[in-house]
Amino acid sequence: MNTKQRTLLAFCLITSLFFLWGFAHNLDPILIPRLKRSFTLTTTQATLVDSAVFVAYFVMALPAGLLMKKLGYKVGIITGLILFAMGCFLFVPAANTQFYNFFLVALFVIACGLTILETAANPYATVLGNPETGAQRLNFAQSFNGLAAALAPVIGSRIILTKGHTDQELKTMTETARSIALAAEASTVKMPYILLGVVLLLIAFLFACIKLPAIASSGHVSGSKHVFHALRHRHLSWGVAAQFFYVGAQVSVFSLFLLYAPQSAGITEIKAADYLGACGIAFLIGRFAGTALMQKIKPPILLAWYAIASLLLCLVAIFGSGMVTVYAVIGICFFMSIMFPTIFALGIKSLGADTEYGSSLLIMSIVGGAILPRLFGYISDATGNIQYGYIVPFVCFVVIAIFGYKGHRVSIEKISTNPSPVI
Structure with a gap:
């Protein structure tokens, strides 16, 4: 594989990251009504889904930059993908144990991975290739966030929200039967996150196997x-x-x-x-x-x-x-x-x-x-x-x-x- 082909492959893999973190972010609006209903939450309590995600950006922004500086973009990207996948797989025990806080921990782990990926992918997409077309490359890659924003709610809603009982049916159930029904509804979140986690591990494996083109430093004197x-x-x-x-x-x-x-x-x-x-x-x-x-x-x-x-x-x-x-x-x-x-x-x-x-x-x-x-x-x-x-x-x-x-x-x-x- 020559340099041009390796650069193109690297850019395709980098671009996939923009879609994947966009997809994960845009599943959150599907999670909120499902978890709100399953755990009988107020709207304020349901917004802890967003809090768990975006607190991670505050916590991880500086460590992510340090990781990239010390170990390079490739290690950073693979680390981010593995953390992202781990968070996805945590949805299984979260749904099985039926603890709302467990879901929040899983989302926090996902967001830690996303922070690392965003810290790496944005500058890497900009400098991967001809410097004169860096802005165009980044805009092209970012457009896949918008694509994910369009697809994730439609796909996620049909996997997560279509299975369950009506409010009228729940009212006619005993307390035990109602708890079991709501637990079953909460479990519908497992499948999309398991599939997403598997895809992430496959992409991490691809990143581990290829040699990423080296990028020049920004040239700043600190x-x-x-x-x-x-x-x-x-x-x-x-x-x-x-x-x-x-x-x-x-x-x-x-x-x-x-x-x-x-x-x-x-x-x-x-x-x-x-x-x-x-x-x-x-x-x-x-x-x-x-x-x-x-x-x-x-x-x-x-x-x-x-x-x-x-x-x-x-x-x-x-x-x-x-x-x-x-x-x-x-x-x-x-x-x-x-x-x-x-x-x-x-x-x-x-x-x-x-x-x-x-x-x-x-x-x-x-x-x-x-x-x-x-x-x-x-x-x-x-x-x-x-x-x-x-x-x-x-x-x-x-x-x-x-x-x-x-x-x-x-x-x-x-x-x-x-x-x-x-x-």
Whole structure:
């Protein structure tokens, strides 16, 4: 196998990682209503699914970067895949023992693997090949996240949500029979995660067998004193805040959709899962459309416009009724599509020697996905109306709009002249 063929194979395997972690993330919205029902949880308690996942990003962001620096990308990717697979297989004893906390531990382990994979795959896809086409390669690879967002809810709902009893049937059962029935429903989550775990181990084996092309270092001279020293860059501080609120908004919208849509529009969970797939398609189309628009409109301005459109649609999601609320949320997914990569790129701009630490801080800010959906759930439970939970994404988009208009501007007395990498 020549160098060109090896590079192509490596890129195909790297691209598969984007799809796989996108698929895992987009199974979470299917898990939430199933576990909420099986363990008789409040909406706030059900959002611990997201907390378990996104706390891992905060905990593992710096260790993942250190692992890559010490042992290389190949070891990092294989380690991430094995952790990912281990978490998937933990769903079997979790379902067998019927402990909600066991499910949360399994999700935390999965997310630890995902953190390592994302830390490795994003820069590796960028530099694997001609440097002039790095941005295009990364955008192409990231598009598979959108594909997974479209497919996972449709596939997962038909494996997990179609088996079970109606609420009326459960009411007629004895307490023992009802517990057995709900336990059987919770066990439906095992099969998709077992299959996913097997696929992950096969891909880890392929990575172990091939020789990954070496990549050049970014060429930065490390001069930052410590990770929080990077926050002297005002635009990075704004970027960390914007990313925190963005991820919180995205997780609130996607993960709670299967609880939101049946109440706001009166549709079934299966139908809601199909519309969640439509949200994924809108997200994918929005990413391509946003990339094209950035040729004409400056990224921070487009980011601000998209944030304003999203917060206006949040008002429809809060005060509307019927299918218009579902269409509003699909619209929000379209406008959210460019936010993560755009905030990331603007946040690390002109950081010089602080670039690596700045990147770690932006990854750590993903912890917003663990905190803000909990607030969404608390508002929903306190008011008895899940639509009011959209107050949380509304506030998030206000912060993002401010970042797009003024917070992104580079502001520091002394900025390193070292070039920043292309993200």
